[in-house]
Amino acid sequence: MRALALIVRRDLALSFAGGGAMMPLIFFLLVATLFPFAVGPDAALLGRVGGGALWMAALLAALLPVDRLIEPDARAGILDQYVVRGISDEAVAGAKILAHWLGFGPPLMLAALPAAALLKLDGATVMRLEAGLALGTPGLAALAVATSALTAGLRGAGALAGLVMLPLAVPLLIFGAGGLGVQGHGALKLLAASSLLLLAGAPFAAGAALRAGRD
Amino acid sequence: MRSPAGLSFEAISCLRGNRLLFEDLSFALGPGAALMIRGPNGAGKSSLLRIAGGLLAPAAGRVVRSGDMAFTSEAAALDERLPLADALHFWARIDGRGRNDVDRGLEAMGLGPLDQVPVRMLSTGQRRRAALARVIAGKAAIWLLDEPANGLDTASLDRLAAAMTAHRAEGGIVLAASHQPLGLDDPQELAL
Numbered sequence: 001m002r003a004l005a006l007i008v009r010r011d012l013a014l015s016f017a018g019g020g021a022m023m024p025l026i027f028f029l030l031v032a033t034l035f036p037f038a039v040g041p042d043a044a045l046l047g048r049v050g051g052g053a054l055w056m057a058a059l060l061a062a063l064l065p066v067d068r069l070i071e072p073d074a075r076a077g078i079l080d081q082y083v084v085r086g087i088s089d090e091a092v093a094g095a096k097i098l099a100h101w102l103g104f105g106p107p108l109m110l111a112a113l114p115a116a117a118l119l120k121l122d123g124a125t126v127m128r129l130e131a132g133l134a135l136g137t138p139g140l141a142a143l144a145v146a147t148s149a150l151t152a153g154l155r156g157a158g159a160l161a162g163l164v165m166l167p168l169a170v171p172l173l174i175f176g177a178g179g180l181g182v183q184g185h186g187a188l189k190l191l192a193a194s195s196l197l198l199l200a201g202a203p204f205a206a207g208a209a210l211r212a213g214r215d
Numbered sequence: 216m217r218s219p220a221g222l223s224f225e226a227i228s229c230l231r232g233n234r235l236l237f238e239d240l241s242f243a244l245g246p247g248a249a250l251m252i253r254g255p256n257g258a259g260k261s262s263l264l265r266i267a268g269g270l271l272a273p274a275a276g277r278v279v280r281s282g283d284m285a286f287t288s289e290a291a292a293l294d295e296r297l298p299l300a301d302a303l304h305f306w307a308r309i310d311g312r313g314r315n316d317v318d319r320g321l322e323a324m325g326l327g328p329l330d331q332v333p334v335r336m337l338s339t340g341q342r343r344r345a346a347l348a349r350v351i352a353g354k355a356a357i358w359l360l361d362e363p364a365n366g367l368d369t370a371s372l373d374r375l376a377a378a379m380t381a382h383r384a385e386g387g388i389v390l391a392a393s394h395q396p397l398g399l400d401d402p403q404e405l406a407l
Contacts, residue, residue: 080288080290081286083268
């Protein structure tokens with residue numbers, strides 16, 4: 001357990017120190033800024049489609065750091081050192097998911113506030129968006145780490161990661177955006193369920209990918 | 216007191232791609248033992264070490280270990296942006312060691328004056344010494360050293376030899392793959 005806590009701390013420190021943790025946020029806010037330019041400054045229209053646009057932005061923002069979650073540690077031999085110390089690949093993946101979520105989920109929820117203001121979302125929708133992000137970002141983080149483990153060391157890993165990750169993120173997007181409606185409680189429950197499923201499966205998928213990648 | 220260190224290969228075979236690198240390889244190392252693995256490039260020296268470390272599954276056979284392991288290879292596995300002492304301290308804490316152990320490792324490899332230098336500024340040989348300092352600081356029972364002498368100058372080679380001697384005197388095991396003599400006292404040898 002102590003080793004896993006240290007891994008979480010290291011990964012979190014690394015994501016903030018490199019400035020990498022800011023990239024998805026800046027991207028997210030940039031989309032929120034650009035979206036009104038693309039569809040026009042009609043407040044009613046923006047309020048209606050803005051929430052969905054923010055979910056799209058969140059999904060793409062989650063994709064940005066995928067090439068940095070596993071590959072640098074694999075190349076530097078750090079993952080090998082974990083293995084030699086008897087820390088299982090699944091546990092390492094779990095720690096990396098937690099660290100990635102901590103560096104990604106809460107900051108994204110904060111950034112969603114100014115973004116929602118830019119898109120003229122009303123208060124109730126913002127609350128539902130925040131609830132959805134709280135439920136959905138852990139699933140996105142799990143998916144990002146699993147994808148990162150699968151594509152680590154491949155040429156063109158960045159593009160491939162998008163092809164692997166985005167289809168798997170469709171349930172999160174559907175239920176997340178569905179949860180924005182007035183009667184979105186059912187969708188939020190399904191969002192939580194999809195997120196849990198990803199969280200439960202991702203450490204094992206990522207662990208298997210890391211083991212396979214060592215050969 | 217920890218149980219005596221032990222590392223044994225029981226009829227291990229190693230298959231990489233479609234090539235059989237070695238088969239039916241057995242040996243047993245007890246406390247204080249050292250085994251030098253020799254062989255031309257591509258003979259499977261690194262694969263043997265990776266099998267010993269649990270990084271690679273053997274095609275057949277079984278590895279029996281008693282005691283914790285430390286491993287060094289080409290990759291230093293240290294955070295580039297951190298000062299050397301902090302990068303080593305991360306691993307020391309995972310191994311349940313402290314700052315004083317890091318200092319001991321740095322001292323043993325002659326890196327004391329560089330402890331605040333970021334890892335990315337270190338030269339190849341200094342990185343190699345830093346990785347060895349990590350091994351020393353970790354106080355693991357079994358040392359797996361893949362080409363530990365690469366890039367080391369004469370003085371560092373002597374330091375490495377001294378560190379390995381001290382490790383064996385405390386009942387540790389050294390399993391090393393190297394082209395050049397490492398200054399081990401009376402090691403067992405294995406040619407692949």
